[in-house]
Amino acid sequence: MPERALEGITVVELGKTGASAYAAKLMADLGADAIKVEPPQGDPARALGPFPGHKLNPDASGTYLYLNTNKQGITLDISSEKGRAALDKLIGSADVLVHDFTPKEAEGLELVYDRIHALNGDLIMTSIFPFGASGPLRDYRAEELTLLSAGGWAWLNGWPGMPEQPPLKPYGFQTAYQGGVNAALATMGALFARQRGLARGQHIEVSVQECIASILEMTLPSWSYINVMAVRYGNRPIQPIEMMQCKDGAWIFALSIEEHQWQRLVELMGTPEWTTWEVAANRFVRASNWDALRPFFQEFVSQWNAADLYRAAQEKRVPFAPVSTLADLVSSEHLNVRGFFVEVDHPSAGKLKHAGAPYQLGGTPWEIRTPAPTLGQHNEQVLGKMLGLSKDEMAAATKGAR
Secondary structure (H helix, E strand, C coil), X not given: CXXXXXXXXXXXXXXXXXXXXXXXXXXXXXCCEEEEEECCCCCHHHHCCCCHHHCCCCCCCHHHHHHCCCEEEEECCCCCHHHHHHHHHHHCCCCEEEECCCHHHHHHCCCCHHHHHHHCCCCEEEEEECCCCCCCCCCCCCCHHHHHHHCCHHHHCCCCCCCCCCCCCCCCCHHHHHHHHHHHHHHHHHHHHHHCCCCCCEEEEEEHHHHHHCCCCCHHHHHHHHCCCCCCCCCCCCCCEEEEECCCCCEEEEECCCHHHHHXXXXXCCCCHHHHCHXXXXXXXXXXCHHHHHHHHHHHHCCCCHHHHHHHHHHXXXXXXXXXXXXXXXXXXXXXXXXXXXXXXXXXXXXXXEECCXXXXXXXXXXXXXXXXXXXXXXXXXXXXXXXXXXXXXXXXXXXXX
């Protein structure tokens, strides 16, 4: 069996938003030895679900199970002196500490870099903060909606063609995942720098607001270069760029903004009369008259099943794309042939299909080795055998959590 990319690296994870959990998962799935430290009552993700049979089970939350593969799980009350002492001992031999508390919460828990650095000078400490470690918003608390709004995503999101509608939150916990993936990337960069002798330990601080603002494509340059604010365009500057429903109820995305693409689309449509009108002369004219032209285009699309239209457009080299539902993804022949989905057998939840990694390493493979831990599953192994705590010391550090 080839070695894994991060084998031999120990990661200690703390937090509550899912950002640190995702960062640690990304590293654990690449071979790192990740130790998840939960409060005695458990990670908040345990209450999120979905749950098998819709029955609440903190050891079987789908969100928790996905975020915590390949980890050992322990419980510590790090707000107590005994719990912090055990955490300090754990940190002393680790390579990475990642958390997603706010700066004020981290200070209250004594998770400040100067103190942590004194415990372990080689440690990479990665702090995922809502607004970063500096600036006037440093101490603001924030939830998913707050950060999506602060980062500009909610303004851009919404129902196309209805700019009068309010900003809209995208689905899921995007801020946690964006914060986590950036934290993992920066942490692995710091580990590489340490290996090269450029630095020993260092502190990485991630601003989730900046994670969101950094992925808004051309919206920031558009404002700074040409003073144009990106909006949820109903009338786009060029057309067609449309999401349309087909005869079978499925949706397809039509993108034919280059004139040669439009001409091939016109041929596919059989050169209907409306495509020869002056109001359809070029992509800019089509855009300014799209309210009048769109019903004609929709009538054409509505005569096709999505898969058939996609294949026909492909043959004409017209860039259409079917819009996959979740059921389409799970049953996708392409994704299944590539082995994207991974079946994980969990002692409480049974067999579940997890999304795999969007990359494949030829020499140091990505792999799900173990399912997410049950609450306190590895207390004895980590706190007792690894750190040498007695049963009384373990009970004091965990406040009686199993």
